[in-house]
Amino acid sequence: MHRFTNKKMKLLRSRYGFRYFKLLIWLVISFIFYIQFINRHQPNTNSLRTNLIPHSHSNAVSNMISESDTVSFLRRNHGSFNDMKIYIYNLPSRYNLDWLTNERCSNHLFASEVAIHKALMNSDIRTFDPLQADFFFVPVYVSCNFSTNGFPAIGHARSLLKSAVELISSELPYWNRSNGSDHVFVASHDHGACFHAMEDKAVANGIPEFMKNSIILQTFAVKHRHRCQDVEHVVIPPYVSPEKVRSTPVNGNRDIFVFFRGKMEVHPKNVSGRFYSRRVRTEILKKFGKNKRFYLKRHRFDGYYSEIARSVFCLCPRGWAPWSPRVVEAAALGCVPVIVADEIRLPLEAAVPWAEISVTVAEKDVGKLAGILDDVAATNLTWIQRRLWDPKVRHALLFNNDVEDGDATWHVLVALSDRLDRSYRRWRAVNK
Ligand SMILES: *[C@@H]1O[C@H](CO)[C@@H](O)[C@H](O)[C@H]1NC(C)=O
Ligand SMILES: *[C@@H]1O[C@H](CO)[C@@H](O)[C@H](O)[C@H]1NC(C)=O
Ligand SMILES: *[C@@H]1O[C@H](CO)[C@@H](O)[C@H](O)[C@H]1NC(C)=O
Ligand SMILES: *[C@@H]1O[C@H](CO)[C@@H](O)[C@H](O)[C@H]1NC(C)=O
Numbered sequence: 054m055h056r057f058t059n060k061k062m063k064l065l066r067s068r069y070g071f072r073y074f075k076l077l078i079w080l081v082i083s084f085i086f087y088i089q090f091i092n093r094h095q096p097n098t099n100s101l102r103t104n105l106i107p108h109s110h111s112n113a114v115s116n117m118i119s120e121s122d123t124v125s126f127l128r129r130n131h132g133s134f135n136d137m138k139i140y141i142y143n144l145p146s147r148y149n150l151d152w153l154t155n156e157r158c159s160n161h162l163f164a165s166e167v168a169i170h171k172a173l174m175n176s177d178i179r180t181f182d183p184l185q186a187d188f189f190f191v192p193v194y195v196s197c198n199f200s201t202n203g204f205p206a207i208g209h210a211r212s213l214l215k216s217a218v219e220l221i222s223s224e225l226p227y228w229n230r231s232n233g234s235d236h237v238f239v240a241s242h243d244h245g246a247c248f249h250a251m252e253d254k255a256v257a258n259g260i261p262e263f264m265k266n267s268i269i270l271q272t273f274a275v276k277h278r279h280r281c282q283d284v285e286h287v288v289i290p291p292y293v294s295p296e297k298v299r300s301t302p303v304n305g306n307r308d309i310f311v312f313f314r315g316k317m318e319v320h321p322k323n324v325s326g327r328f329y330s331r332r333v334r335t336e337i338l339k340k341f342g343k344n345k346r347f348y349l350k351r352h353r354f355d356g357y358y359s360e361i362a363r364s365v366f367c368l369c370p371r372g373w374a375p376w377s378p379r380v381v382e383a384a385a386l387g388c389v390p391v392i393v394a395d396e397i398r399l400p401l402e403a404a405v406p407w408a409e410i411s412v413t414v415a416e417k418d419v420g421k422l423a424g425i426l427d428d429v430a431a432t433n434l435t436w437i438q439r440r441l442w443d444p445k446v447r448h449a450l451l452f453n454n455d456v457e458d459g460d461a462t463w464h465v466l467v468a469l470s471d472r473l474d475r476s477y478r479r480w481r482a483v484n485k
């Protein structure tokens with residue numbers, strides 16, 4: 054109880070301190086720039102919690118974008134998204150920041166839960182006054198409990214989220230007044246908020262009852278009705294490090310025709326009736342393992358990104374789940390994604406013209422890959438590449454530390470601003 058009271062004090066302090074900080078901000082702003090510049094390359098475990106000051110403009114604008122982009126970005130950031138405001142709960146660090154002591158937490162394929170939190174913390178759409186908020190972001194990192202085999206153990210996801218929701222709903226009035234429907238979560242692993250890698254188990258578990266009214270930002274999505282997306286959701290790209298992508302030279306010399314590196318089992322195990330990747334990857338290995346134009350590798354390699362940058366086509370076959378970070382890695386490095394995952398729905402469909410920049414091959418046709426890709430190479434490859442190499446594509450798929458006009462977090466904000474009918478604050482304003 055005692056801890057909860059302290060917690061409440063802290064949550065409220067940020068609200069009543071806001072006006073005071075507003076006056077101070079312009080005086081301390083250059084100091085903040087300086088500190089943030091210094092801290093940029095080291096994990097700053099305090100910054101999320103103590104940074105009560107809305108983020109500076111110039112810091113939010115990366116030097117990657119030009120002057121005129123900067124102007125439009127600033128205008129957007131203040132005037133667009135329909136003046137949407139998001140409040141970020143200041144949860145105890147055991148829900149989020151403590152996990153960052155493991156450096157992998159902010160860098161692996163499920164790390165959009167960290168990246169989106171960071172970007173929102175630094176964004177101008179953030180409000181410190183919950184009464185001004187349209188949405189409430191609940192920052193819980195559930196994918197960073199790495200087991201000994203290196204894969205995230207998400208067995209604790211439900212209980213960790215449940216306890217976070219119990220905390221915010223008992224301490225503050227905002228959850229109860231809308232029953233969570235203006236609250237936003239990230240669920241970035243295999244089957245979204247079902248929290249299990251195996252589809253049948255995920256479906257059996259379903260989405261936790263307490264999250265069913267909320268908005269889920271998730272990487273998992275399929276075209277048919279599915280229990281793990283039966284909730285208001287936004288399909289987000291899997292996390293791929295923007296620094297790693299930008300530091301990979303792309304010189305246009307693509308000497309590999311078809312590339313894949315990753316798990317390909319020769320004899321996939323029958324795991325209660327299911328086979329990894331529905332045996333698609335096994336088929337690829339069997340059919341094309343000896344084909345010289347197929348560069349297929351099964352082990353981890355540090356130069357993985359340079360291989361993608363050297364390739365014309367990059368295979369993105371399903372794993373346990375249909376999606377994989379390969380789609381983003383390939384697109385960001387200019388290699389045409391070849392998607393072999395029936396029924397998949399790709400991220401940010403409204404922003405990224407997937408049908409024009411990728412090749413889709415049905416799982417049953419995976420044995421015909423060579424012919425299909427030869428066909429594409431002979432007919433429309435140049436056209437596909439021209440669309441793919443539009444810098445907007447890469448930009449839309451990457452999460453930056455600070456929201457940039459057109460990047461992944463920015464598109465998430467666009468998607469949220471399309472759901473402002475869920476804003477309790479606006480609903481109250483109309484129904485006074
Ligand atoms: C991390 O995962 C392990 C194995 O699933 C589990 O026993 C442990 O309780 C988890 N740790 C936390 C802090 O939830
Ligand atoms: C919200 O509702 C729950 C369950 O009904 C209750 O236990 C809790 O005290 C409520 N929270 C607030 C802040 O009133
Ligand atoms: C809140 O939503 C949950 C999930 O849909 C539901 O089980 C519960 O009955 C709702 N509570 C209220 C008070 O509407
Ligand atoms: C896989 O195992 C299940 C039992 O778990 C069995 O019913 C099924 O026939 C097996 N499938 C194949 C293709 O071996």
Ligand SMILES: *[C@@H]1O[C@H](CO)[C@@H](O)[C@H](O)[C@H]1NC(C)=O
Nearest residue numbers: 408409410428429432433437
């Ligand atoms: C490219 O051509 C293939 C057939 O050769 C076709 O299936 C595909 O839709 C075309 N892609 C685009 C983007 O036009």
